[in-house]
Amino acid sequence: MSRSSLLLLLSPLLLSCCVAAQQNSSSAPVVPPATTTTTTTTTTLASFPALSTLKPDELTGPAAQPSPVTTAAAAADGSCSADAQCVARRGQLSSCVDAVCVCGPRAYEKSGECLPSKDLNEPCESSEECQNTKHAVCTSSVCSCDVGYTNENNVCTLVIPPPMPAIVPMNRDVSGITIKPNFEPDGAYKVLKLKSEELVLECTVTGASVNYTVAWLKNKTAIPDNERFKTVQPNKLVIKKPEENDADTYTCVFSFSNNATASRQEDIPVMVPVYVRLPASTSAVEGEKLQMKCTVFGRPIPTVEWLFGNNSIKEEKGRYQLLEYENVPNAMLQIDDTKMEDRGEYTCIVRNMYSNETSATTMVRVKDKLAALWPFLGICAEVFVLCAIILIYEKKRNKTELEESDTDQSPEQKNTPDHGKDSVRQRK
Known part of the structure; x- marks a missing residue:
């Protein structure tokens, strides 16, 4: 056994003996336990040089090492x-x-x-x-x-857009100045033609000769100049290769130099003409669900109305349901439990807020539930008739061959030996 291990085993006994000796030899009052323990421990270690020479890790032992x-x-x-x-x-x-x-x-x-x-x-x-x-x-x-x-x-x-001038409500003609947008001849809007090279929006100023500046807005947001949006002259906005999403409300805002607080604005609604597409004919099976999808183009998003003959179809009418199709409300008409009386012409009418309207019509044909069975029965009937014809033909052909065979054998029978014998007998 090593010296350090022996000292560790004897140290508790030595400490208890030292404490008992001090308590018996001293008549002073007992101090609190915590203080007594500290003082006694210090005295004991000093009294035993063998213990004081031990290293701290030998006193604490393996328990002082951190756990893995x-x-x-x-x-x-x-x-x-x-x-x-x-x-x-x-x-x-x-x-x-x-x-x-x-x-x-x-x-x-x-x-x-x-x-x-x-x-x-x-x-x-x-x-x-x-x-x-x-x-x-x-x-x-x-x-x-x-x-x-x-x-x-x-x-x-x-990115902070440039501050817009204060908009002060005014009449259309103020101080002899008139602003006239380049609307279409038939209404206060501008038509965006898809696949065109450019769309030009212009606000013309007439009246008193004053200096002014123009700012263009799209849906009340400033339009920065870029490759597609260019401001020229400066009251003209040119949109290169316009797209369907460019249809919106544009505003030209004028600020006049003769009155720093006054400005004028005019709105130019830009719309894409409505277009509708519907199959020329639609087939349905009696008792099944029928869906007619009306493909609609145009901006702003148009409204859709369905007609059956000359009667308008409302969603709350029993088996009819008007559903959204390609983000257009009521663009799909669904008929539950299709019946024979649902046959006829259905018309999809599309119109926008600028009185632009168009329509498409489809003819609905309703088939019987057993409609798919009739062609099969027809084929079976054709096969039966064909088999009957072939059978009759074969029977007639066999009968004819038998008759011809009998005719061909008659001369031969005349030359048989029996026939000769009959002739000899007749001579006798």
């Missing part, structure tokens, strides 16, 4: 006591903050590892890689500013 389970748990939940632990776990960009491993300001965490973040215009795979710049996202595999922000010196800055 505790260390693994600390690594799992991200707790730490030094930066080195975090670097070993999550990489060089990790540090220990408030006893927890965190990624640095220019890094992001992915799969438990701290990776460097990207700056604007650098390649990326996800938006979390672009955290170096506020309001940056990963677009087309490149870190760029989010919608509504612009890149200014590698900083995403909020």
